Amino acid sequence: MSTDTIGTPDQLSDPPTNVPSSTDAPVLSRTDKLAPGHFRAIALLMASAFTVILNETTMSVALPPIMDELGVTATTGQWLTTAFLLTMAVVIPATGFLINRLGTRGAYLLAMSLFTVGTALAMIAPGFAILVTGRVVQATGTAIMMPLLMTTIMTIVPAHMRGRVMGNVGLVIAAAPALGPTLSGVILEPLGWRGVFGVVLPVSVLALVAGLLWIRDVSEKDKHHLDPLSLLLALVAFGGLVWGLSGLGEGAHAAAGTLNPWIPLSTGLVFLGLFIWRQIVRQRTNSALLDLRTFLHSNFRVAIGIMSVSMLAMLGTLIVLPLVLQEAMGMTPLQSGLIVLPGGLAMGLLGPVVGRWYDKIGPRPILVPGTVLVTLGIGMLAFLHPGTSPFYVLGAHILLSLGLSAVFTPLFSSALGVLQPHQYSHGSATINTVQQVAGAAGIALFIAIMTLRSETLTDSGVSAADAMTSGAGLAFGIGAGVMALTIGLATLIRRPETDGEFHGGH
Known part of the structure; x- marks a missing residue:
């Protein structure tokens, strides 16, 4: 973590545990x-x-x-x-x-x-x-x-x-x-x-x-006791969803005798409904394993929706792109790794910068262009073919990564910022659970689309390389279309009112 974002240890002072609100004190008191x-x-x-x-x-x-x-x-x-x-x-x-x-x-x-x-x-x-x-x-x-x-x-x-x-x-x-x-x-x-x-x-x-x-x-x-039934329902629900989605992603490459992925997936969905019901019941006594009242906040609901699609797009791309680069475009594992490395590093290193922007101008001016960049980056990858320049792929992936860096930080801050302090841990757990399930869904969706399309084209006489890039292109195109829906959602995210403590209100 870069020290210039929050000061060095010898420069730090006590946190503002009892800072008056902006209605009682000037902004300079922060x-x-x-x-x-x-x-x-x-x-x-x-x-x-x-x-x-x-x-x-x-x-x-x-x-x-x-x-x-x-x-x-x-x-x-x-x-x-x-x-x-x-x-x-x-x-x-x-x-x-x-x-x-x-x-x-x-x-x-x-x-x-x-x-x-x-x-x-x-x-x-x-x-x-x-x-x-x-x-x-x-x-x-x-x-x-x-x-x-x-x-x-x-x-x-x-x-x-x-x-x-x-x-x-x-x-x-x-x-x-x-x-x-x-x-x-x-x-x-x-x-x-x-x-x-x-x-x-x-x-x-x-x-x-x-x-x-x-x-x-x-x-x-918290002195509440663990609810064994909630834990069991969560195990079957989320385990079934990830297992089923991972199986769908394997598709035709799954080994003979492997469990049909629709069985754990449908079981997971049924138990997810039971898990949600159980949490609603337990919330009456504030003893839920995962407090779902976080979804009562509009910011949290919308942020979760954008985050789900963004994780789906990111992990789907991270899995499919190296496969295409190696198997259809003839690159070595090292070469394909080097192509996606700059984008990943740029996404991480830009995070603190985006965070400072968020503190100054709020989420929407960052989120809207961020979702646009992600959509454009994935859309560019939809036009891959065996002869595509590596620099084109590098540029598209960097564009995608820059967009994602402008999406995640505002979403985390805006989603958790509207919650009460006792809900922070539940909100964080919900966000990370959604990331896992959405990531598994993205991998399954992208690989399934690529596999089905490429197998159809191969059967019709198209070369393996052309068929694979065409299948991946279809997956990227659908991913870009789904991601485009988040551009409108991004306009609904607002700066949490708690920021008004130090910015004079909103």
Whole structure:
């Protein structure tokens, strides 16, 4: 996290816990700095979240050597990623309860302990089953970290500073996944696949020790007990949705005897309805696993809608584009990775800048052009063919990435900014759950469209390369059309009224 966005530790002062509203005091009374302890806590949470999210995408490059050493097929090996995503989808809905119950310190120590144990287990795994178990334990810790980061920022950062601080989250959600495959590739040659976990392990241990020293609770703990039925419904609902969507994405490439993806998908939808009903009942006693009253706020509803489509577009593109570059346009894995790396880095590095813009001008002047850029970027990719210049692809992906950087920070800040403090953890958990399901949906949608279209063209005599780029082009075109709908939605997002504390009202 860049220190210039919130000041260096020796420049920081106490946070404005009792700053009068703008109706009682001049705007000059606001405080633009964080207390040193709060600065260290947020910096540590940012670094920890970066580490655990970075780990999500390392398996894509490490899978081939793992398959060779442990003697598993590609279909079996994919469970290293699928199990990770399934665990994330199941655990995230419960993070609102965990954060409120355990407090900031307890939730952080639990998250990093699980991640550290999972990393160590994966590093020494003697067989594939233990390796998958390690990934599941890792994913459990990862699932807690992002909602905890957002909740802590919303709790201890003054309203007028949230944009610039939340902008640093872009470094986590964008740069970390982009760097994962590159880092994995660098480590694999000298250290092998175990080295991918071995390099991360000391970093996670260090973060755990730092958490023991620096992390303190920033809000009162909740005394409500866990509802086992809600947890069971969440497990089947969100696990079924992600499993089913992942299966749809595999399509014709699914192994013989694989469960029909419509079975877990339809089961997930049924249990999602039951989960929602259960939460509405539990909300009457303020004991819901995931408080859905966050959806009573228009800003939150609209932001979730835009975020869903944006995640669908981003992850669908991230999966399909490298496949097309390698299999239809003849690029090496390194070349395809280098093409998408600048966009990912630009998206992350622009996050703090977008955050400062948000604090100054509000969400709409950033969101509207951002959604336009995302739509144009995906639309440009719809015209790919085997002879397309790599620079055209690079430009389209950078355009897409810049647009996404202008979308996520305002959405996070606007969605969470309208909630009451006791709802922050539930709002953060909802946002991260939606991201997981929307991401799985995007991958399934893009791959299914590309596969169906390319197989139809191949059967009619079109070359494999032309058929694949045509199929991917159709997927990108539909994605651009869906993304275009968010341009109008972006005009409905308003600056949260809480910002008026420090800006003189709105």
